[in-house]
Amino acid sequence: MPEGTTAVEIAASIDRLIRFEHWKPGHQLPAVRSLAGALGVNANTVAAAYKTLRDVGTVVTDGRRGTHVAEDVDRINAEAAIPAGLRDLASGNVDGRLLPRLEPAWLADRERLSGYDACEDHPALITLARQWLFAPAGSDGAIAVFSGVLDAVERALVQRCRPGASVLVEDPCWPPLLVLLTSMRLKPVPLALDGEGALIPPADVLQDASAVVLTARAHNPTGLSYTRERWQAWQHVLARSTDCLLIIDDHWGPLSAAAPPPLQIFSTEWVYVLSVSKFLGPDLRVAFASGNGPVLKAMRRRHALGPRWVSILLQRIVAQAWQKLLDENGIQAVRQSYAGRRNALLAGLASHGIELVDKGEGLHLWLPVHDEIEAVQSLASKGWAVQAGHPFRLQSAPAIRISIGNLDMDEIAPLARDVAHALTLRRRAIY
Secondary structure: OOOOOOHHHHHHHHHHHHHOOOOOOOOEOOOHHHHHHHHOOOHHHHHHHHHHHHHOOOEEEOHHHOEEEOOOOOHHHHHHOOOOOOEEOOOOOOOHHHOOOOOOHHHHOOOOOOOOOOOOOOHHHHHHHHHHHHHHHOOOOOOEEEOOHHHHHHHHHHHHOOOOOEEEEEEOOOHHHHHHHHHOOOEEEEEEEEOOEEOOOOHHHHHHEEEEEEEOOOOOOOOOOOOHHHHHHHHHHHOOOOOOEEEEEOOOHHHOOOOOOOHHHOOOOEEEEEEOHHHHOHHHOOEEEEEOOHHHHHHHHHHHHOOOOOOHHHHHHHHHHHHHHHHOOHHHHHHHHHHHHHHHHHHHHHHOOOOOOOOOOOOEEEEEOOOHHHHHHHHHHOOEEOEEOOOOOOOOOOEEEEEOOOOOHHHHHHHHHHHHHHHHOOOOOOO
């Protein structure tokens, strides 16, 4: 039974019951007046406690059904589950054949490893990041090294957002980001997308937001990249915002044929995050961040108190693998390989009458459908595993995601045929 006489105490008591699983997902909380009577407090006090828990996503209220403990939806598992025996076009993995081979000599001829007093990142890696990632976007400030894009984004959000705060995200959105926001008890607020990027929300929605996370290029799942005009529109509204942090996720980075975000136009505080995982592989997913304000400094201080640094050995291997790829003109080859497969699939779909208005790039195609389950099952019956759109969506329309990282060119024609068949299916009523 909850305890306390103030809204803060009652909310904390209920939170403990949920955290220690005395109240499990779906458990119905007592009615406001009933709990107020049991605790001997005003009903408004209990209502305020419930609102606090609702704002951070711990409980949900559904009209006459009352207030319940929020369901623990694992979006990451929903995104990654691949039925056995199917061709994997769902997981979003990169093509391992395009990754540089690691050389044994990189370990045999190693420098002295740093001790616990390590405080500097690997110079060669920082030089590569500055030249190939940040200079094209007009950023010449300090660069911080983290363990991945999500690691850097979390550290940025921690500095600006408190539990219950609103964070603007694209809709559809990368599911791990939604899971992160839920775990941090932050409220994701969806931003609709068009062909140029996320649409500007109403002034009151923007005013209430603590941060906005935008994917600069090759957005997952749609593949779109922001135009300069859309970046200018965001700068215009953010410049009038009181305190909304702009976080730019540019995971596709140098693989993109689109221009990087023009950071120099932003007067608001921003954090710009990039990764090498798409061209060096997820096991080498070192990420970099730069910024124009105090958040980046706070991120670095917090990182120094926890992980302290990203493995210098890992950083050196990443630098050598990256340099090898550059020496072999590998970045361009990777870009062309993915673009060729994506464009071929678009052309194949068009040959079956499925015309997509698509100027995107990257590893994914986002196809609107009438029924996600029906489309996924139809393709599974043909041997293809694709991803249902619901883990990515907040308010956007049904769709499926097809990932081309593991797709071979000789598979494109039969895949296009089977997708066309799946998209023309209609359920027939049986009486």
